[in-house]
Amino acid sequence: MSDSKRGGPDRNVPFRNPGWAGNTGEYELSEAEVRGEEYVGIRSKDGGHPSISTTMPYILDEKSPDAPLFEGEYRERLDKIRSRYPDLRGALIPVLNLAQEIRGHLTSETMKEVAAELELSDAYVRGVATFYTMYNKAPVGRFLIQVCTNISCNLCGGDEVLAAFLKHAGVEMGETTDDGLFTITEVECLAACGFPTAVQINSRYYENVQPEDVPALLDRLREEGA
Amino acid sequence: MGYPYSHEKETVVLSRGFGDPATRTLARWKEMGGYTALEKALNLPYEEVIEEVKSSGLRGRGGAGFPTGVKWSFMPQEKKGPHYLCCNADESEPGTFKDRELMRWTPHQVIEGCLIAAHAIRAEHVYIYCRGEFFEATQVLARAVEEAYEAGLIGKNILGTGVDIELTVVAGAGAYICGEETALMNSLEGRRGLPRVKPPFPAAIGAFGQPTTINNVETLCAVPHIINRGGAWYREQGTEKSPGTKLFCVSGHVRRPGNYELPLGFPMMELINDVCGGLRPGRTLKAVIPGGSSVPIMNAEECASCTLDYEGVIECGSMLGCASVIVMDDSTNIVKQVRRMVDFYAHESCGQCTPCREGTQWLSRILVRIENGKGTEEDLDTLLELGDQMTGTTICVLSDSAAAPVASSIEKFRDDYLALIRRGERVGAA
Ligand SMILES: Cc1cc2nc3c(=O)[nH]c(=O)nc-3n(C[C@H](O)[C@H](O)[C@H](O)COP(=O)(O)O)c2cc1C
Ligand code: SF4
Ligand code: FES
Numbered sequence: 001m002s003d004s005k006r007g008g009p010d011r012n013v014p015f016r017n018p019g020w021a022g023n024t025g026e027y028e029l030s031e032a033e034v035r036g037e038e039y040v041g042i043r044s045k046d047g048g049h050p051s052i053s054t055t056m057p058y059i060l061d062e063k064s065p066d067a068p069l070f071e072g073e074y075r076e077r078l079d080k081i082r083s084r085y086p087d088l089r090g091a092l093i094p095v096l097n098l099a100q101e102i103r104g105h106l107t108s109e110t111m112k113e114v115a116a117e118l119e120l121s122d123a124y125v126r127g128v129a130t131f132y133t134m135y136n137k138a139p140v141g142r143f144l145i146q147v148c149t150n151i152s153c154n155l156c157g158g159d160e161v162l163a164a165f166l167k168h169a170g171v172e173m174g175e176t177t178d179d180g181l182f183t184i185t186e187v188e189c190l191a192a193c194g195f196p197t198a199v200q201i202n203s204r205y206y207e208n209v210q211p212e213d214v215p216a217l218l219d220r221l222r223e224e225g226a
Numbered sequence: 227m228g229y230p231y232s233h234e235k236e237t238v239v240l241s242r243g244f245g246d247p248a249t250r251t252l253a254r255w256k257e258m259g260g261y262t263a264l265e266k267a268l269n270l271p272y273e274e275v276i277e278e279v280k281s282s283g284l285r286g287r288g289g290a291g292f293p294t295g296v297k298w299s300f301m302p303q304e305k306k307g308p309h310y311l312c313c314n315a316d317e318s319e320p321g322t323f324k325d326r327e328l329m330r331w332t333p334h335q336v337i338e339g340c341l342i343a344a345h346a347i348r349a350e351h352v353y354i355y356c357r358g359e360f361f362e363a364t365q366v367l368a369r370a371v372e373e374a375y376e377a378g379l380i381g382k383n384i385l386g387t388g389v390d391i392e393l394t395v396v397a398g399a400g401a402y403i404c405g406e407e408t409a410l411m412n413s414l415e416g417r418r419g420l421p422r423v424k425p426p427f428p429a430a431i432g433a434f435g436q437p438t439t440i441n442n443v444e445t446l447c448a449v450p451h452i453i454n455r456g457g458a459w460y461r462e463q464g465t466e467k468s469p470g471t472k473l474f475c476v477s478g479h480v481r482r483p484g485n486y487e488l489p490l491g492f493p494m495m496e497l498i499n500d501v502c503g504g505l506r507p508g509r510t511l512k513a514v515i516p517g518g519s520s521v522p523i524m525n526a527e528e529c530a531s532c533t534l535d536y537e538g539v540i541e542c543g544s545m546l547g548c549a550s551v552i553v554m555d556d557s558t559n560i561v562k563q564v565r566r567m568v569d570f571y572a573h574e575s576c577g578q579c580t581p582c583r584e585g586t587q588w589l590s591r592i593l594v595r596i597e598n599g600k601g602t603e604e605d606l607d608t609l610l611e612l613g614d615q616m617t618g619t620t621i622c623v624l625s626d627s628a629a630a631p632v633a634s635s636i637e638k639f640r641d642d643y644l645a646l647i648r649r650g651e652r653v654g655a656a
Contacts, residue, residue: 016229016230016231016245017229017230028245029245029247033247034247035362036247036250036330036362036365036366036369038247039247039250039251039366039369040365040366040368040369041369043365043368048372049371049372049375050394051371051372051375051380051392051393051394051395052368052369052371052372052394052395054394054395054396054397055356055364055365055368055395055396055397057361084392084394085416086308086434087415087434089415089416089417090414090415090416090434091416092416092417093396093397093398093399093413093414093416094396094397096399097358097397097399118416120416127418128416128417128418131401131418131419131576132358132398132399132400132401132419133399133400133401134358134359134398134399134400135399135400149566150320150519150566150567150570151320151321151478151515151519151552151563151566151567151570152320152321152477152478152483152552154562154563154566155477155478155479155552155554155558155563156478156479187359188318188320188402188570188573188574189318189319189320189321189322189519189570190359191317191318191322191323191325191326191357191359191360192323192326193320193321193322193323193475193477193483193550193552194230194323194475194476194477194483194484194485195230195323195483196477196483200359203361203362204361204362205362
């Protein structure tokens with residue numbers, strides 16, 4: 001049911017996208033079909049074909065702040081990434097992505113290791129890393145929940161969805177819950193404006209989230225995280 | 227076919243296969259005629275490919291509407307070193323959500339468009355720069371790239387034509403400004419995403435110091451269709467100056483938001499009231515932003531006769547941009563929404579230019595003050611003056627974009643501002 005007070009898609013009209021709501025049978029497509037899970041399959045950590053070696057998840061489920069960065073399959077992936085650029089510097093963004101994927105956030109130690117690997121100065125790498133918002137400079141929870149409150153979502157209640165997440169997780173904006181499960185922040189437009197409110201949780205998009213959906217959504221994540 | 231809703235008034239070219247998971251696969255894409263345009267193009271001299279695209283009148287879908295064939299012809303005639311093609315998949319303009327659909331439903335269409343464009347500009351390497359947040363769409367695209375490599379559609383001696391083109395998918399790391407073409411190239415080179423001063427233009431000195439062309443995802447997706455069916459066919463849709471079909475991203479207060487593919491020149495009110503199912507019951511139209519957050523806001527009167535093509539929207543006081551139509555009904559607090567957009571620009575300013583770095587912060591602070599009922603009428607003049615100083619004075623147009631909604635909303639919705647200001651005075655006096 002669409003809330004006529006808030007706007008957003010009219011859920012009484014046949015709607016093909018299951019949004020976050022899962023395979024309830026109400027929608028033409030399943031969540032997996034929308035996400036292309038079967039098509040994409042499981043990607044190998046060595047990056048597979050070099051042309052796509054830069055595109056693994058930016059947050060692994062099992063992140064480990066002390067894991068070695070460039071060993072084994074990750075070393076292979078690093079070499080593939082480097083082979084796609086005319087110089088070493090070009091590989092910096094993908095390699096920082098890789099480091100964050102493994103460790104969950106970028107410490108100055110991690111940045112130094114990246115700098116050494118790519119023959120760049122520490123200060124240069126730090127300068128680049130701090131420019132981009134997706135690099136976490138401090139640890140985040142098991143689930144990083146980012147709620148879009150930009151204009152299209154905002155018109156349909158984005159602020160209320162954010163408030164619902166904060167309330168039901170019992171945490172302040174930008175903070176992590178005591179159990180380490182959830183970090184909740186506001187995010188700029190996720191380019192899913194036709195599916196308000198758009199929420200990104202780790203690497204996944206959840207679409208058409210309404211405030212009343214939030215408790216069940218958090219429950220589902222708790223189950224996944226258990 | 228639109229997604230998540232479709233409508234009988236659509237003209238389906240690029241959106242064929244939206245909402246059908248099978249379209250992602252190479253097998254189905256080929257059944258649908260995929261990669262025949264690539265084969266045709268690679269067997270043509272590059273000049274002829276450019277001519278065909280020029281004759282179609284295709285205009286860039288990344289916002290500026292610059293003719294694509296003309297842009298390609300700026301690449302140096304004499305090839306001295308590598309050429310690069312960058313596909314701009316950094317979509318992050320508030321209100322815009324078409325490139326993500328193209329990538330996640332029709333990844334092979336994106337790849338085919340990139341390869342044909344690369345041949346036209348004689349590039350040996352294509353970089354598809356995907357927005358970092360687009361993890362899901364990027365995975366789908368990556369899988370398709372892998373399939374295409376396996377099938378000999380990318381790489382050495384493509385389809386036995388002797389043409390070599392490599393293609394790399396790159397994921398960004400969260401920065402709206404990296405959608406600006408020169409910032410994107412800096413980011414690709416492993417630098418901060420700072421826009422560069424132009425000239426030199428990318429066709430002279432672009433990525434890694436080499437001649438480079440940069441095109442939007444949707445622009446490139448139109449190319450295979452033009453090669454297959456001809457520039458003249460493309461011109462059958464749309465208007466004289468804005469030919470072809472366009473994905474319209476409609477969001478906000480309509481009953482069926484989503485992407486719809488329509489010929490350019492489609493009437494705005496028909497899009498809102500018919501294709502998108504109209505407003506919620508009992509509501510009236512207050513304002514529309516027709517091209518993403520960077521363009522001036524329109525009031526209901528201006529919308530009434532507006533047609534959605536590059537020229538039509540300019541005539542009605544705004545710009546088509548990426549055709550990201552944000553619809554607002556009479557429940558909207560315009561000042562709050564303008565403030566929200568300005569906050570976005572303040573957050574995303576790269577900080578190189580003082581008018582932009584300081585101006586966006588000032589605009590935001592004054593707007594917050596007005597929103598909280600603590601503003602004065604003089605604040606409106608200050609906002610306008612600030613906006614003036616931020617326009618045409620910076621390296622890129624992000625600064626202009628931040629000022630546009632402020633100036634246009636004060637002009638067209640002054641009463642909304644005054645109501646907040648006066649209510650504030652009364653509250654203060656009581
Ligand atoms: C601040 C700013 C952000 C931009 N963001 C994007 C973007 O996300 N995607 C895009 O295709 N073009 C974006 N552009 C436009 C690009 O600079 C460039 O004009 C476009 O990619 C060219 O492609 P086209 O000729 O196919 O339209 C942006 C421009 C500016 C000034
Ligand atoms: S106008 Fe703003 S975003 Fe653009 S280069 Fe200057 S400071 Fe950076
Ligand atoms: S405004 Fe929320 S995704 Fe674009």
